[in-house]
Amino acid sequence: MSEHERVSPSEAEYDILEIRNLLGKDLPTREFLASYKPDTAWFMEEAGGIHGVGHEARVLVLQELLAILVERQDGIQLDHEALRVAAITHDVRRINHKLDFAHGERAAHWIGRQQELKERISPSSMLLAQYINHWHVPNDTYIPNIPPELSILKDADGLDRVRLGDVDPSFFRHDFSKNLLLRPAALLFEATSQSATIPAEQQFDFVLDTAANLGMIRP
Ligand SMILES: [Fe+2]
Numbered sequence: 001m002s003e004h005e006r007v008s009p010s011e012a013e014y015d016i017l018e019i020r021n022l023l024g025k026d027l028p029t030r031e032f033l034a035s036y037k038p039d040t041a042w043f044m045e046e047a048g049g050i051h052g053v054g055h056e057a058r059v060l061v062l063q064e065l066l067a068i069l070v071e072r073q074d075g076i077q078l079d080h081e082a083l084r085v086a087a088i089t090h091d092v093r094r095i096n097h098k099l100d101f102a103h104g105e106r107a108a109h110w111i112g113r114q115q116e117l118k119e120r121i122s123p124s125s126m127l128l129a130q131y132i133n134h135w136h137v138p139n140d141t142y143i144p145n146i147p148p149e150l151s152i153l154k155d156a157d158g159l160d161r162v163r164l165g166d167v168d169p170s171f172f173r174h175d176f177s178k179n180l181l182l183r184p185a186a187l188l189f190e191a192t193s194q195s196a197t198i199p200a201e202q203q204f205d206f207v208l209d210t211a212a213n214l215g216m217i218r219p
């Protein structure tokens with residue numbers, strides 16, 4: 001989807017209704033996701049930038065929805081803690097907004113040294129979050145092993161590429177990403193794209209408020 005192709009709100013809203021029907025009482029709440037707010041001090045580059053808090057917040061919302069949809073469909077249990085921590089940290093150690101190939105590996109090492117995060121999740125979830133962070137960067141063909149959590153984080157990250165204007169649905173690993181989440185992800189980005197003009201400290205809350213207003217999460 002190019003940046004010039006605007007998603008039709010009615011189509012996106014229909015997809016959101018479908019997501020709400022599928023998730024029912026499991027639709028995540030704003031309050032729950034708010035507890036994963038990243039610290040702007042974590043970011044090596046500008047926390048308000050294109051890979052900053054707003055992006056991590058949208059990836060947090062998108063991975064949560066996709067993970068529950070995939071769990072339901074495939075009858076599997078995913079490590080949500082690893083996924084959420086990866087969502088809010090995968091890009092924090094970027095040193096530029098271009099091709100910084102080592103930023104995933106850097107983020108993997110970095111979260112392993114954060115006492116606050118280590119106390120929050122189990123050692124096995126921490127190891128998986130580090131693996132996701134490390135391998136979220138390269139093309140799938142270069143990744144030694146792709147656990148379902150990595151495939152979900154990569155799809156959620158890819159869905160927010162709408163902000164870069166170069167989403168390629170053929171890269172998605174899950175049909176839900178292509179068929180159900182793509183238009184809501186575009187709508188969420190469009191509705192929060194002005195977040196770049198508000199302070200980084202407020203961007204996370206702004207994205208969650210917007211997701212709640214759009215019906216993607218519970219208020
Ligand atoms: Fe990244």
Ligand SMILES: [Fe+2]
Binds near residue numbers: 051055091157
């Ligand atoms: Fe990212």
